[in-house]
Amino acid sequence: MTFVVILVYLFASIPVGYIFSKWFNKIDILKTGSKNSGAANVISNVGSLWGYSVGIIDLIIKGYFCTLLFQRLDFSEIYFYFSVIALILGHNWSVFLIFKGGRGVLTSIGVFCGLGLYFEVLILFFLLALVGRLLIYKDSAFWTLIAIITLPVLMIGFERELNVFFIVITILFLVILKRILSNSPLSMLSHFPYTFINRIIWDRDIFNKEKWLEQKL
DSSP states (O other): OHHHHHHHHHHHHOOHHHHHHHHHHOOOGGGSTTOOOSHHHHHHHTOHHHHHHHHHIIIIIIIIIHHHHHHHTTOOHHHHHHHHHHHHHHHHSBGGGTSBOOOOHHHHHHHHHHTTOHHHHHHHIIIIIIIIIIIIOOOHHHHHHHHHHHHHHHHHHTTOOHHHHHHHHHHHHHHHHHHHHTTOGGGGGGGTTHHHHHHHHHSSSSSOHHHHHHTOO
């Protein structure tokens, strides 16, 4: 079964955003915009069609379908845990990109839905993604952080099983860790703790999003 977990990691490591950007559009997404291979960066710098395609693959195939498959294969609890976590590890730290990758948000949402957390996902989507982002403050990175903090509380309210809670907590930790390390972990040390705080709250090294995306630092 250890071999299966490794295969899951390798599958999740397939850098769809990088492939779509580099192979089909001659754009190195790891050197563009936010410098990660996730759907949002592809949408902003390659095109909506490519970016949404990346998002669907990350959400539906990597996250949702794989989680359902693990359940159908009747993995033991411990192997199910490591297999699901391997999806996030592979996406965030792809061996094919020298351990760079995406932020893991869409893949995580797919996993959460595969685990049956539909109510939690819907509540967070409507309250934070729609109401919060559209009516209060537009920056999605901030609302993602709020969602990360809020999700465990909602799970307690819905009385989710303890093993599912542990999986979700581990995934949220990995998403936060990716924000902190980004794809350039050493650069954080030169302006610590300023960069550290900005990465946790805003998922970038500085407060100004426009300057960060344009790299006018």
